[in-house]
Amino acid sequence: MRAAVTPLAGMLSRGLAAAWAQHPQRLRVVPVPPTRRAVRRRGYVPLCDVLRRTAYPPGATVHLNGLSWTRAVADQRGLDRNRRADNLRGAMVCRDPDLAGAPVVVVDDVVTTGATIHAATEALLSAAAVVTGVVALTHIPGRRQVASERQSG
Numbered sequence: 101m102r103a104a105v106t107p108l109a110g111m112l113s114r115g116l117a118a119a120w121a122q123h124p125q126r127l128r129v130v131p132v133p134p135t136r137r138a139v140r141r142r143g144y145v146p147l148c149d150v151l152r153r154t155a156y157p158p159g160a161t162v163h164l165n166g167l168s169w170t171r172a173v174a175d176q177r178g179l180d181r182n183r184r185a186d187n188l189r190g191a192m193v194c195r196d197p198d199l200a201g202a203p204v205v206v207v208d209d210v211v212t213t214g215a216t217i218h219a220a221t222e223a224l225l226s227a228a229a230v231v232t233g234v235v236a237l238t239h240i241p242g243r244r245q246v247a248s249e250r251q252s253g
Contacts, residue, residue: 102149108237109153115235116205120157123203123232127157130166130199130229132208132220133192135173147209150237166196166204167220176212184215192219194227203232211236 120127134145151162173191176184206220221231 102146105146105149105153108150109155112150112207112235112237113155115233116154116160117157119203119205119233120160124157124159126203127160128166128199128202128204128229129156129160129162130194130196130204130206130220130224131162131164132206132216133165133167133169135169137172137175147207147237150209151207161198163196163199166199167192167194167223176215181213181215184213185218188215188219190219192223194223194229196227199224200228202229204229205233205235206231207235208237210238210240212240 116127116129129151131147131151134142134147139145148164151164156162169191170193171191174187176187179187204224206217206224208217208220211217217234217236221234224231
């Protein structure tokens with residue numbers, strides 16, 4: 101992932117510029133926090149590397165601590181969509197008062213089923229933030245649906 105930091109930062113910059121065009125000078129950027137397990141496994145936080153190299157629109161602010169985990173969650177690897185959603189339900193909270201009423205773009209490094217983005221968005225909405233967009237730097241295909249959904253659909 102480290103070799104991809106600069107291109108990913110460029111893509112994030114373009115996505116934020118588009119969001120900023122709709123909400124000039126008030127845009128808040130809120131990254132999904134890594135779990136402790138992910139930091140231990142990787143030895144660093146890839147999303148922070150990307151955020152450091154991102155060019156932000158004028159007035160946009162990054163809120164690194166905008167979201168935090170309320171509890172430990174199980175490792176998501178190997179879980180289907182429903183189990184991931186159950187695992188993350190209520191696991192994040194927004195305690196940043198500056199986000200209430202502000203337009204927010206949520207940024208995550210990897211999206212597999214969308215469960216983490218959903219949990220982050222729910223936490224922000226519960227704190228009265230106005231989630232105007234989501235940016236995922238990468239997508240892992242193949243786990244978008246539960247097996248029973250694939251068979252019936």
